[in-house]
Amino acid sequence: MIIYEFKVKGKDAQYRAIDEAILTSQFIQNKCLRYWMDNEKVGRYDLNKYCAVLAAEFPFADELNSMARQAAAERAWSAIARFYDNCKRKIKGKKGYPKFKKHCRSVEYKTSGWKLSLNRKAISFNDKKGIGTLKLKGTYDLNFYDIKQIKRVRLVRRADGYYAQFAVDVKVRIETEPTRHIVGLDLGLKYFLADSDGNTIGSPQFYRKSECQLNRANRKKSKKFKKSAKPQSKNYHKARNRYARKHLRVSRQRKEYCKRVAYSVIQSNDLIAYEDLNVQGLVKNRHLAKSISDAGWSTFRKWLEYFGFKYGKQTIAVAPHNTSQNCSSCGKRVKKSLSTRTHVCPHCGFVEDRDVNAAINILKLALSTVGHTGTYAWGDLPSWAVGAILLSNGESVNQESHSLSSVGVSMS
Template sequence: MLAMEFKAVLSKSQQKAVDEAIRTSKFVRNKVLRYWIDNKGIGKKELYRYNTQLRDEFKFVKDLNSHACQASVENVERAIKRFFDNCQKKVPGKKGYPKFKKHCRSVEYKQSGWKLSPDKKSIKFTDNKGIGRIKLKGTWDLWWFDSAKPTLREQKLIKRVRIVKKADGYYVQFCVKVNRSEESKNTGCAIGLDVGLKEFYTDSDGYSEPNPRFYRKSEKRVKFCQRRLSRKNKGSANRQKARNRLGRAHLKISRQRKEHAKRLARCVIQSNDLVAYEDLKVKNLVKNHCLAKSINDAGWRQFREWLEHFGQRFNKVTVAVNPAYTSQNCSECGEVVKKSLSTRTHTCKCGCNLDRDHNAAKNILNRALSTVGHTETFRNAWGDLASTFPDSGLVKQVSSLNQESP
């Protein structure tokens, strides 16, 4: 799946109509969830039947497209399934019991309730919410395929259309079912990456990418917006404006972090045939309150997801390695050299003297190659899949990221 995002140009009346559609979607989701809580043991058929009852009972629900209401029921269904899966797998900690939505910012349509215009610059929503025709601004081309082929609507490649409300305006997202793959030359290179806080990552060749620290640099502005927000009266228009300014500040930071991770991941994947990295449990790492802000600011998880995404797209192998003792073991002789987090230089009695992160990156690469094999042979062995391996200290790979900006 590929997500294409466009900025929406809306009038005041259209903004109110979109907000009403979002509230209706939230209402359906919360009502269906309450019905499931009050009636233990019911299945998804009963949830969809209750959705039909809601449409007959409330006119504002019937005004929303039926597939949009079904999408809200699907959100509840996925939350319930995720909860039971976590219980069966005995996931430690909270199992993710489904919760009611207080703040909802999107409404999702399936393959009905909307129609693309022939000029490819606008989309019209045909339900009774009164959204109407929305002008689209963006660089994506929904008609990028051969003009001799049928249209996207005839092929039904667009599976979802979502209207999202963000701090800086409204956006229309298209989820397109398409497999993107690009040919790339084999470089015969393999690399190991050790992410950190001092440097964003250090590879097995000794190169270090500086950590941009986007949140740290914008923290003064964020705190200023937070103070302005706290001084406004609750429920006032000025408080809403201050809240929006704070949201735009956080949105800018998240976009900077995303583009930085995407740019680096693409360069690393295109320059190597195999990329090895640590399988870090970031959720557990941020429990250290002394380092939580810096870890979240680095965006390690997002960087890994983009590595896996571009690995599948360019037919490269990505390997997640068990991070245990990658910093303590010597990359030359394998001897365990105990060191604290403040010790930044690895010194072994065998004569190996390296930077701590450089030594860890070499250990990560060695662990990956011990199972995958040499760089000249693993591409023939594993074909066009980005691979991970369950044995020899390697763990399962998560699903790739589906969104990509131009």
């Protein structure tokens, strides 16, 4: 499955219709979640049947396509199934009890409710919401695929406009020549990553570089806000949109950078080892939370695992415990604080950069597990494959750029 995304162009009335469809999808998702909470032994198909009950009870729900209603119910069930799975696995901490959606940004259609034009440059939605025909602006060409291969269509609202995403059922596996090289990666804050060969890639710090502009835009937004005004003025919404677009730009920069580095690593190696970091737990450190979030470790891991699956390369996540403290030469424990950036072993005299030393340890751990655990050291699915359909926030980890064929980031 691969995702193609286009920006859609329409009239203001059509955009309002898309917003209405998104709100309806959110309403159905929340109603299905409430139905599951109030009744015992409710399954996936029970939620799909409940969509028909909601359509009969609420006229605005009946205006949405029946398969779009089912897709909203599937979103609710996805959260429920994840909660059940976390409980069965007995993960530490909170199990992710499903929550009601407050700010949904997308509506998803399955195989009905939409129709592409003959040249595949426009899409029409034929339910009663009145969205009509929207022009598709993008560089991808849908003519290469049969209509039956398009399994889902999603309309997404973002700060800079509306987008259409197409989930196309195609084979993504590509055979490549082996490079006969393996590498261990250590993700950090000083360097974006350091590998076991001694190479490092600097951290771009997109948020840090844009922080002054973001703070200025946020102050301007706050000045336009009036506490007693309902609704807020048009100037406030304009300032709010400008602020959101700046954040969207930073997010896209980080995603594209992680994608390019991951692609370069996969193309250069046959086996890639990396730490199985608990980023959700690490960001609870209030002194480092901003820097960790700006680094984009989770995004990089998702793209690394996706490209590894696509090009048939092994990606192995290993436990991060003591990878920075152990000496990669003799294996002895050498205690050091975060401020100590150079590893100096008093036992064998080995001197190396802290992150490079950790990368070597990560590779050794991966090689000790690859013989009996398979591609993924913990036996789980790769993170990009969890929830094989489109992500609920409108993003997609396997949404590639044409520019990846000429990647400008290298490990050397």
